[in-house]
Amino acid sequence: MQNSENSESLAVKTRAILRKSIESGRLNPGRVIVESTIAELIGASRSPVKTALAALHAEGQLARYAGRGFIIRPDGAELDRRPITAATLGLKPDETGALKVRSSEKLYAIVEPDLVRCAIRGRIGFSEADAATYYGVGRTIMHEVLLTAQANGLARRDRRSRWKTVALNEKRVISLYELRRYLEPHALASAIERLSTEGIERMAADLRRAVKSYPDVSPSDLFKMEEELHIHCVEKCPNKEIVEALRRTRCVHIASRYVLGNEVKLPKDEPFFEEHLKIVRALDSKDGPAVLEEANAHIETALPKLLTRVKLAKEALGQPNLPFLQSQCSSEIL
Known part of the structure; x- marks a missing residue:
């Protein structure tokens, strides 16, 4: 299960951070x-922190504190209840929660394909707290992951702060492509002067190689070319309002990333x-003008392809087997 694997990883990292802080003296004898x-500072749930502290206790680095928690080998040292900060753990002041940030980015890569497949099934409610438990992280990390999913058009909170996947159905795909037709060609044309020659040449080289080797192209390479x-x-x-508006359409690229070559076979052509x-x-x-013309033509051609992929993927997918899901509301747009 994801939660046991992630909890184990976070416990190992937490133990390493604490051990290093003890050995360096930042966590001094007598410190409670x-x-x-600790869970709040590093952004983990209490479970992996508890595991890390138990391991250090077994090693003799910590002793049980009669009041609450643990104490660094007292050895006659006075009780020290000063607050533990990021600096105490060897982190810079602006790095508080650094492990949390790394964990949230890593976790998003795990959560994203689950949310994509749920969104293809329809609008499905789920519990943030139960999701955090399943993936073995704290609520703070899970919340950040879901905010990223929301920005990418995969999930949304309602007025009561309940999370739901945003159904990736025909009506919504058509709406997203309409938004792309209005904004994306202009965004690409406006970016011309900001694109490096090296980057453009690399994209062209990757595409030419793909033409020659297809269908021997991996789904990850397909997505990389879409992403570029x-x-x-x-x-x-340069217009960041346009960029932000288009971010909501990323879910159409993300969907292809996970279903093409998996639930949906690669097309013949x-x-x-x-x-x-x-x-x-x-x-x-x-x-x-040529960028505008070619981008418009590409978006027009891509729409029916994606509609077919989503339809085939929905037919191929079974019921999501994720314990934090609560209900399938409908396949309508929120």
Whole structure:
């Protein structure tokens, strides 16, 4: 299970941080350690922190404190109840929660495919607290992960702060592609002067290799090529309001990332390489009107392909087997 694996990993990391702090003297003899304080600082749930403290206690590094928590080998030292800070754990002041940040980024990569497959099934409610327990992290980390999912158009909170996946159905896909048609060609054309020649040449080389080797191209390489153009190049657009609006459409690329080559077989003909190459050549030539034309044509062509993939994926997917799911509300847009 995900939660046991992640808890074990966090427990190992937490134990290493605490041991190093003890050995360096930052956590001095007589210092009281409270489980909840450490969990808050590193952004873990109490479970892996409890495991780490128990391991250090077994090693003889800690003793049980009669009041609450543990105490660093007192050996006659006076009781020290000063607050434990990021600096105490060897972190810079602005790095409080650094382990949390790394954990949330790593966890998102695990949670994302689960949410994609739920979104393809429909609008499904789920518990943030139960999800945190399942994945073996604290509520703070889980909340950050879900906020990222929300920004990417995969999940949403209602007025009562209940989380639901946002159904990736035909109606919504068409709406997202309409948004892309309005904004993405302009975003790419506006980014021309901000794109490096080296980056454009690399994209073109990757696409040419893919044309020659298809269908011997991995799903991860397919997504990388989608990501380079539709996410990284778009992010170079100087109008950040447009960039932020388009971020909600990322779920269509993310969906293809996980279902294409898995639930859905790779198409007989290459999926988008030549279309991307036309856009990349226009970017390389700094030809704004050509970028607009080719990007528009590509988005128009891509829509029916994605609709077919989502339909096939929904037919292939069984019921999600995730204990934190609460109910399937509907396949309607929220």
